[in-house]
Amino acid sequence: LTLQWYGNKDVRVVEAPVPAITEPTDVICKVTGTTVCGSDLHLYHKEIMQLQAGDILGHEWMGIVDEVGSEIKNVKKGDRVVASFQIACGSCKFCKEGLSSMCDKTNSSSVQEKLYGKPFAGLFGYTHFAGGFAGGQAEYVRCPFGDTNLLKIPDHVPDEKALFLSDIIPTSYHATVCADVEKGKSVAIWGAGPIGLYAAKWSKLAGASRVIVIDRVKERLDLARDTIGCDVINFDEESDVVKAIYKLEPDGVDCGIDAAAFRYTKGLLHGIQRAVGLETDSAEIVNEALQAVRKFGTIALVADYAAMTNQFLIGALMEKGITLRGTGQAPVQKYWKDLLKKVESGEFDPTIILSHRFKIDEFRELYEAFDKKEAGIMKVFVETRF
Ligand code: NAD
Ligand code: ZN
Secondary structure (H helix, E strand, O other): EEEEEEEEEEEEEOOOOOOOOOOOOEEEEEEEEEEEOHHHHHOOOOOOOOOOOOOOOOOEEEEEEEOOOOOOOOOOOOEEEEEOEEEEEEEEHHHHHOOOOOOOOOOOOHHHHHHHHOOOOOOEEEOOOHHOOOOEOEEEOOOOOHHHEEEOOOOOHHHHHHHHHOOOHHHHHHHHHHHOOOOOOEEEEOOOOOHHHHHHHHHHOOOOOOOEEEEOOHHHHHHHHHOEEEEEEEOOOOOOHHHHHHHOOOOOOEEEEEEEEOHHHHHHHHHHHOOHHOEEEEEEEHHOOOOOOOEEEEEEEEEOOOOOOEEEHHHHHOOOOOEEEOOOOOOHHHHHHHHHHHHOOOOOHHHEEEEEEEEHHHHHHHHHHOOHHHHHHOOEEEEEOO
C-alpha cells in the first residue's frame, strides 16, 4: 500500500509494486512507521506546481532493511533504521562539509535554481520541486544513498521514539543552534507546533534562563507551559506580542526562533506558486522578532519561507546589530547520532507531542482530520504493520 496524491484534497491509499533497487547505493526498506507533517498539507492543497498524479507522499519514515545494493556497507537486511527526510549523496562538497541538506547531487529543480541560484538536496515525497523521490507514506521505500541517509536504531528504542529523528528532532535542535541558544540566555519562539515545542525543550535542556512560546492554540500553549516549563503568549489575547515579550524580558530576548506555519505567513503558497511573478510574502513574524530581540541578538528562521517578502523591517536588523539566520532544511545527518543518544538516555522524550495513532489504510481520513486540525491533532504515528 502507498499514499498517492491525485488532486486538490484527493489522496488515496493505493496498491503499488514494491520498489526495486536501481543503483548499487540503494536500500529497500519495509516501513514500520511514518507520519504526516504540516508541510504535506501544501501538497494536499495542490500548492506546489510540480505535483503529478500518483506521486507517493511522505518525508518522515522508518523501517526495516529488506534488501541492499552491492555497494552498501553500513546497513544490512533486518536492521531497524530511520531515514533522514532529505536525500544526500554523502560525497559531494557540501555533504563532506556536513551540510547534507545542501547536497549538490540529488536535486536539479529548475524552480529552485531560478529562485535560489542553486537547489538544495532532494527530499522524500516532496514532488519534483525536491528531486522527484517517492515518499515514505508507504509499505516499502527505495532509499537512495542508503549508507548516508539511514541511521541504525538500537532494539531498546521503540519506533515512537525513533521516527522523529528523521526530521523534527534534528530540525528543532538545529534551530536552537542557529539562534545561538545557550545557558543563561532568554529565548522567544513563534509557533507551538512540533518544531516550536521541540525547540523550546532543547532550549530548556541547554539551560536557557527563560523560554517564551507564542501561539494562538490553547492546547499547544498549555503543553509548552505545563510540560516544558515555558512562559506563553496567546497572540489572540495579547494585541501586542512585542510589548508582552518586553514585559517578561525588559532588555528583549537574546534569541528568537520563527517556527510558525507558513500557511499563516503565506510563505510557501505565495512563494512557490507565484515565484515567477515575484509575488511577495508577509514579514509579520520576522518583524515582531526583530523588535523583540535584544540589541545584537540572534534570530533563526526555521519556518519555511520560499520566495520574496516586502515590508521587512530592515532598519531594526541594521540599527540593532541583529544576526538573522536561515536554517535551511536542517542537515539531519550532522546531528542525528548525538540526538539519538539523548533520546536513549531519556533526556529528550519525543513522545511529548505524540497525540494520535493511525494505520496506513486510514491515511485518507488522517489527511482530512489533520487538515481540519480536528481533535487537537499534533503529531501522529502511522503504523504500516498489520
Ligand atoms: P505547525 O503548523 O504544526 O505549527 C505552527 C504553529 O504556528 C501553529 O500552532 C500556529 O498556530 C502557529 N502560528 C501561526 N501564526 C503565528 C503567529 N503569527 N505567531 C505565532 N505563532 C503562529 O508546524 P510545524 O510542523 O511545527 O512546523 C513549523 C514550521 O517549520 C513550518 O513552517 C514547517 O514547514 C517548518 N519546517 C522546517 C524544516 C526545516 O528543515 N527548515 C523542517 C520541518 C518543518
Ligand atoms: Zn551530496
